[in-house]
Amino acid sequence: MIANTSFAIFDFLSFEATREQAHGLYQLEEFLAIDTKEDVFVLRGAAGTGKTSLVKAVVDYLEKQEIGCYLTAPTGRAAKVLGYKTHSLAHTVHHTIYKIIPTEDERIIMDRRINTQDAYSIFIVDEASMISDLQNREGSFITPNSVLTDLLAFVKQGNARNKIVFIGDRYQLAPVNESESVALNLTYFFKKYKLSGRQAELNEVKRQTGQSPVLSLAHDIRRKSDEGRALGKLAVNRLYNFTAGVTRYMNLYDATRPDNVVMIGASNKNVHTFNTMVRDRMGLTGILAVGDQVVVNENWIGGEQLIVKGETGLVREIGSAIEKRAALEFVTAKIEFRDPDHQPLIITTKVLLDTLRTPTAEVAGELLRNLKADRMAKNHDYRNNPHPANDPYMGAMRLRYGHGLTGYKAQGGEWSHVLLHPWFHENDYRYAYTAVTRARESVTSWEQGGNWWQK
Known part of the structure; x- marks a missing residue:
């Protein structure tokens, strides 16, 4: 050449x-x-x-x-x-x-x-x-x-x-x-x-120089990290409590624009609490409902289709009957994702509801072993070739609610607005920097239990 x-x-x-x-x-x-x-x-x-x-x-x-x-x-x-x-x-x-x-x-x-x-x-x-x-x-x-x-x-x-x-x-x-x-x-x-x-x-910040509070905040965190100074007070928009944070999220949320707003927290527990509050405000009942914004928690395979861990989807349809298999609960749902060309991709699959009930989205190993034994006994194809893709229950999609994410799960994404949960490790420069730089326009947090960095 x-x-x-x-x-x-x-x-x-x-x-x-x-x-x-x-x-x-x-x-x-x-x-x-x-x-x-x-x-x-x-x-x-x-x-x-x-x-x-x-x-x-x-x-x-x-x-x-x-x-x-x-x-x-x-x-x-x-x-x-x-x-x-x-x-x-x-x-x-x-x-x-x-x-x-x-x-x-x-x-x-x-x-x-x-x-x-x-x-x-x-x-x-x-x-x-x-x-x-x-x-x-x-x-x-x-x-x-x-x-x-x-x-x-x-x-x-x-x-x-x-x-x-x-x-x-x-x-x-x-x-x-x-x-x-x-x-x-x-x-x-x-x-x-x-x-x-x-x-x-x-190193020279050019994007919206002087006009972007997000980039100014990120620059401040970088400087303190380089100089070994305490992270201290963060110059973010502040609300007076957690409930106000949920209200702010609701005002910004748009189901047609999943990249408009996200809450980022340092722990699964804080993220799960936030997601639960948002669902309550939306009037969503049951473990899974039409209109739920969800995140794939484990890689899912259906035929030649792979939906990778971390993908965000919107529940479009849900079956009326909850199915129980080996003490676990499942429902059939249609979930809309986006393909690499940003076109709608509708996946119809069983969903394992139990992962949505806990902050860690984990299911006890004994329950999964019992499910496997049940499917081996009842599904001839799975018994001959025991891969999850060969059984709708073993291959059910495992989800989390998707309004709040941990810092690691948010990394690589961008949203117009970020709500930053105030509880994270003191002087965790990388976490704070990663969280605030997910925002294009604004970063907002709230007072909760006298968190040290807002004092």
Whole structure:
């Protein structure tokens, strides 16, 4: 392939770049050239520094150069945000590099795909602070290697010259059980994977500079983190109590715009309490009702369709009869999700109601074992091939209510307005920063029990 040198990457930028942005784009343009023997580019930048605008320019530039470009993000929510902002199709990292193998114990083995695309290509990973380099053998996903290891292997398998761009914010929450976001550390790639590359950093906040209280708040948290100062009082909109917070949410909620408002809390208990209050205000009765906004708590497979953990849906229809199987309760429901093109995707499935009853959305292992024994006895197909997808009850969708989320579950998403639950660990800079930067327009909290950071 001979690159077209009649245009530069700057030709695809819709605004005048700052010095930092210009330096980053120069570095990116050199890195993207097929004859540059480098593997990894790390673009780090805080909220509002223009990372996504630079990514849009890179995507358009690569399209003009007729170089393959694959957009990915760690979660479905983050992939949708990336696709919307770049006007391109984006998938989750898991969708891109893994094929699904259900197991008998209701978990999913993520087996790395074979990359058969041998044309020189660029892979872009947004929200890379969430990419883990730990092997996962717990929860619903089982990965024989870490996601980072498999991602790098997949990229290089297609063409040894393929390159990968990691984009993210080092001030956000690191992956669970990890102290730093290693996918944003160029030195880490060299030491562990023997990969070479470049790194650029954006620090100057340009988006709505001076006019955005959200970005001002995020900048204040960053500064205190860098200087080791106490987090102290946060400059957020304040309400006088929890009930006022629920009222604020109700005033902003729009079922047709699920990205308009969210409540973010540090614990499952606080999130569950908030969700329960919102449902009461909405007049929703029973465990599940038409109009419920829900979040998928465990990966769900139906035929060739995968709805990943964290996807938000709206209950459109619900069966009148609750079915009991082995002391667990189920109902048939139609739930509307959104596909990668933001088009409605209606899923009809059994829903396990018991996960909606507790803050952790967990079901006792003994109850699940009893259910499995029941289905083995009564379902011939499942007995011959005991995968959850072969039984409507073993493969029932497991949900949480979706008005409030924990910080980890909200990471990668954006909402116009964020309600921040006032109870979280003192001086937890990453949590506070991640929570407030989910907001595009406003962050609001409330007084509850004399929380220290509002004093």
